[in-house]
Each structure stands twice: as structure tokens, then as C-alpha cells.
Amino acid sequence: MPTFKVSTKAEADLYDIGLYTQNKFGIKQRNRYLDEIVEKFQVLAKQPKLGQNRSTLKTECYSSLINSHVIFFQRHSYGIRIIRVLHQSMDLPKHLQPS
Numbered sequence: 001m002p003t004f005k006v007s008t009k010a011e012a013d014l015y016d017i018g019l020y021t022q023n024k025f026g027i028k029q030r031n032r033y034l035d036e037i038v039e040k041f042q043v044l045a046k047q048p049k050l051g052q053n054r055s056t057l058k059t060e061c062y063s064s065l066i067n068s069h070v071i072f073f074q075r076h077s078y079g080i081r082i083i084r085v086l087h088q089s090m091d092l093p094k095h096l097q098p099s
Helices: 008-025 027-046 092-096
Strands: 003-006 062-066 069-076 079-087
Touching: 003 008, 003 027, 008 027, 008 079, 027 062, 027 069, 027 079, 079 092
Parallel strands: 003 079
Antiparallel strands: 062 069, 069 079
């Protein structure tokens, strides 16, 4: 069964998203939104072709929108690897560069 793995940077993104959401909307909404994001990870792992090709930003990179965030991932034999989860208003090319 296809699965997903989350990069260290994507884990940090999720932490920041959770913190912002909790501060602005409360704990229940934070939990709801993070659950939605993880559910989207599961859908993309099973159906990675749902992602839009974003190879112009990063090699073999795909993306999918969830509310105001963009999930960036790469396809692998086991499923997908989540690279980043970024707000759509961010400078996406800058945040996808190797560090």
C-alpha cells in the first residue's frame, strides 16, 4: 500500500502552520486543519498523478493545493515524500531551493 514520508523541512512547516492556526483560530481548528493536510498526504500517496508537475521549481517535484497551502512532493516507489507545505503567498521558488 502506498505511503508518504515527511521531510524535516515539511515537519517544521506543519509545526508552524499548527502554531499559527492555533493562535488565530484555536486548538480545535488547528487539529482539524492538520488532520485535513494529513488526509491529503494519504490521498496523494495513493494517487500521486493528482499533483501538478512543478519541475520548473524543483527537479521531479509535484504540488497539490489544500486551502491556502501548497503541498510539494516527489514520487517514489513507496508512494510520495512530502518536501514542503507552504502558504501560497510565500516566495515558493526561494523556499524550495536546497539549503
